[in-house]
Amino acid sequence: MVAKSGRRDFLYIATGSVAAIGTGLYAWPLIDSLNPSADVMALSKIEVDLDGMEVGQRISVKWNGKPVFICHRTPKEIAEAELDDNNTKLIDPATDVERVQRKEWLIVIGICTHLGCVPIGQKIPQNRGPWNGWFCPCHGSIYDTAGRVRRGPAPRNLDLPPYEFRDNAMVNIG
Ligand code: FES
Structure with a gap:
């Protein structure tokens, strides 16, 4: 099953185990309890269709039980x-190119590295903080447009999931 980015803000998608997805969310707890290993397998790899995702748009997908933020970054x-990149005040120094495979696409796990809250900033007009990335309201951590932590208490940058672009419009995560 393929996720279409379109204009939706949050997508729950998976490849491989089509049956689990096809039955709908209401049936998920039953399937989950009957076969948790299938659940894990279904979410361990997902395929996301980026076609139609506008420059500046951010979407969230669920991978391996975690939110993944996909950001179609603007030139700005x-x-x-x-x-x-060379800001010596970075808490967890990393260059932008070390964090992306393609400049226009930032793909990060949307879990604050402090205590695991989901930062806000995926939707406009949510608070994105002074670096225009994400803001974690739990204890005030702030991330920039590369997902680097710029203000703690989070100790490190947003984690990167394993992913691979299949072509210009498709990315496999997991
Ligand atoms: S969990 Fe994000 S700042 Fe504490």
Whole structure:
């Protein structure tokens, strides 16, 4: 099963175990209790169709039980991230190019590295913090447009999931 990005903000998708998805969310707890291993397998790899995702748009998908943020970065967001590559004040130093495979696409696990809250900033007009990335309201951590932590208490950047672009419109996560 393939996720279409379109204009939806949060997608629950998976490849491989079509039956689990096809039955609908209401049936999920029953399937989950009967066969948890299938559940894990179904979510361990997903395929996301990025076609139609506008520049500047952010979507969330669920992979391996975790939210993954996909950000179609604007030239300004890319420039801001690259400008801060050599910022000696970075809590967890990393260059932008170390965090993306393609400049226009940032793909990160949307879990704050402090205590595991889901940062806000996926939707406009949510607070994205002064670096235009994400803000974690739990204890105030702030991330930039490369998903790097710029203000703690989070100790490190947003984690990167394993992923691979299949072509210009499809990405496999997991
Ligand atoms: S969980 Fe995000 S700042 Fe504490």
